Amino acid sequence: MQGFVDIHSHMIPSGDDGVRSVDEAVELVLEAASRGTAVQYATPHAMDRHPFTDERRRRVTAAREQIRARLEGRVDFRVGWEISPEPWLLDADPRMLSMEGLDACLLELPLPHTGPRNLNTFVACGEHIAAAGLVPIMGHPERCDLVNGDLDQVTELRGRGWLAQVNASSLLGRHGSCVQDAGWTLVETGRADIVASDGHRANRPPWLDEAFAVVAARAGRERALPLFTGAALAPLATLPLPQAEPA
Template sequence: MFVDCHSHVVPSGDDGAATIDDGRALCLSAARHGTSVLFATPHVWPHLPLTADRERAVRVAFEQVRAGAGLELRLGFELTPTRALLAEDPHRYVLEGTDRVLLEVDFVGSAELTFALAEHVERAGLRPVIAHPERTEAVLDDPAVADELAARGWALQVNASSLTGRHGPDIEELGWSLVEGGVAAVVASDGHRTTRPAHLDEAYRLARERIGERTSSLFDGSALGVTPSRTAVRAASQGA
């Protein structure tokens, strides 16, 4: 059973699921592929911040998707670093039921703001999870940046789709080097839509072949302190 801490299955005005039905279908598909706990993490973008109105709409949509999800759905957010976020209390963005905040490295440009935001999260008594560093210019140009992020004690999250080659050979190779080198702590789907679903099973199978027993903690939520509820365990054992 997998714990997936990064997906876009709740309609929120971003590039993830567009409707409640689409969101539920993505959740049901994730459950069929072995996920028992799935975090919906709508983007918080510089041009799409989490205003009070948007947050209300997201929470309504989340409850609607959750009602037909077939797995344990929890809410979180994925922060794209901005200066504005440095002035906010990051507690509003935690991955539900944890002390973790998911934030990404900008796809283009330096990782400077990522370090600043992660430090801000830590100062608030929370723990950063760094989304898909292997997909970013800063880390592709200089993989030592990933080592620096991990050396701070921050959990690096590699995308399953990077490991299965969806984003090209350079990102696949970097993703595997982070996993095999023990730099990455978590694998998540970052699933957005039917053509980019929230599946972890294929990456799990590949990881088992490459790193054996070390695979479990990358996929089972233990690195984030997440334990599936009894309901989620029951649903998974019934093949929901």
């Protein structure tokens, strides 16, 4: 079978709450590879608290080259950005923030601690991305308290061609039962397009094997495979997605 395609992680030092060094990234990504990951995206935060600046972009690009050299082709290591739904994006060119090798941007749903009262800014940001010819990938909708009690909103936005990315950690119950239930509902009703790790550091690592086993056991291997191997990304791919065998 194909290896896992993990489109959401913080496996690059960028000054956010992900890994702090190239060494740390390489160690965790190699462990991910040993657990079946073939393509590892690093998606540092782009948000008011961790702004998308030229300096940060240069830092991420330099770290990417160092990490790639150290990985020696054992993992296809790519970079994107995890965009927070904030007004600054509406003045930015989404193509600068897109996922390497995909006509898409990863746009997270607002988390409860950021205190949004509605999805207006999120939807405006997604429409701004779509207007640039890119597909918004909705990051962890199950973790958003404006959405996880009313998953019809995911249905509506997927109806526009947007994709839904569920966190592996949510399915494993690491963000509470309400988030876990919403994640499983999205998987079991066919409204999850991709499962990704959102791995940050060793205490929240970028592994997908455990969640894959659980989804395969509960929903069937045929349903699990496309979610973990990036099947939904194929129409958006501008670089080939490898057909590697997991270790």
